[in-house]
Amino acid sequence: xxxxxxxxxxxxxxxxxxxxxxxxxxxxxxxxxxxxxxxxxxxxxxxxxxxxxxxxxxxxxxxxxxxxxxxxxxxxxxxxxxxxxxxxxxxxxxxxxxxxxxxxxxxxxxxxxxxxxxxxxxxxxxxxxxxxxxxxxxxx
Amino acid sequence: xxxxxxxxxxxxxxxxxxxxxxxxxxxxxxxxxxxxxxxxxxxxxxxxxxxxxxxxxxxxxxxxxxxxxxxxxxxxxxxxxxxxxxxxxxxxxxxxxxxxxxxxxxxxxxxxxxxxxxxxxxxxxxxxxxxxxxxxxxxxxxxxxxxxx
Numbered sequence: 305x306x307x308x309x310x311x312x313x314x315x316x317x318x319x320x321x322x323x324x325x326x327x328x329x330x331x332x333x334x335x336x337x338x339x340x341x342x343x344x345x346x347x348x349x350x351x352x353x354x355x356x357x358x359x360x361x362x363x364x365x366x367x368x369x370x371x372x373x374x375x376x377x378x379x380x381x382x383x384x385x386x387x388x389x390x391x392x393x394x395x396x397x398x399x400x401x402x403x404x405x406x407x408x409x410x411x412x413x414x415x416x417x418x419x420x421x422x423x424x425x426x427x428x429x430x431x432x433x434x435x436x437x438x439x440x441x442x443x444x
Numbered sequence: 445x446x447x448x449x450x451x452x453x454x455x456x457x458x459x460x461x462x463x464x465x466x467x468x469x470x471x472x473x474x475x476x477x478x479x480x481x482x483x484x485x486x487x488x489x490x491x492x493x494x495x496x497x498x499x500x501x502x503x504x505x506x507x508x509x510x511x512x513x514x515x516x517x518x519x520x521x522x523x524x525x526x527x528x529x530x531x532x533x534x535x536x537x538x539x540x541x542x543x544x545x546x547x548x549x550x551x552x553x554x555x556x557x558x559x560x561x562x563x564x565x566x567x568x569x570x571x572x573x574x575x576x577x578x579x580x581x582x583x584x585x586x587x588x589x590x591x592x593x
Contacts, residue, residue: 426503
């Protein structure tokens, strides 16, 4: 297994496989960049601060028992802040060293735009899923 | 699954009433020597595979072509003008985009595609004919179709 073209990524949101409605996906493992530079070194020094892991997905919107039905109930507000599992794999197949999986069991949905676009555009929803825990990579 | 044979039949069905009004035949495939007036479903201009992962969908651009009459015929030009309009009883765009589904106002050709839109026309086109025959006036319309794979 070597280089590959993204065309069969697996994306599951709250236990629902939405892969065939995903136009793009990004797994972002990110920490705050805390500057701990001091006098005399001449260069910036960095430490990882708080983590800010998230998934970013562009869905082809589907109001027929698919994307919108899956995401609308998950939108958080002051009274209800559901967290849910989200799984992304490179390929829709068994997890292996050549098919790693990234998972968060504490994903939250803060912003959702179910309808957005210009006349004539394909209806899409660009969604960011912040994680309240570090995204975990597994290979088995 | 996107089935081009069914799409051709569906587009033809949406155009049949317009064809009857113009007095022309509507055919689902290209003719070797079409006699105007004729509307034919020419076929795909472009296919974008994998607009969604896991073979979740494709986008097809299908061409509809009409041969209206000989170029010097004013009546043919009048007819073509009306066919090129975005709406009206002879509008190709309006005929093709006839909503046949109560499911959100999409144009599904009887449930065989997710949605479609006539995005543009090539405008006045002159189709050369064999020596001794008058050139034919017509146009092409490009239909963007979204469907499952």
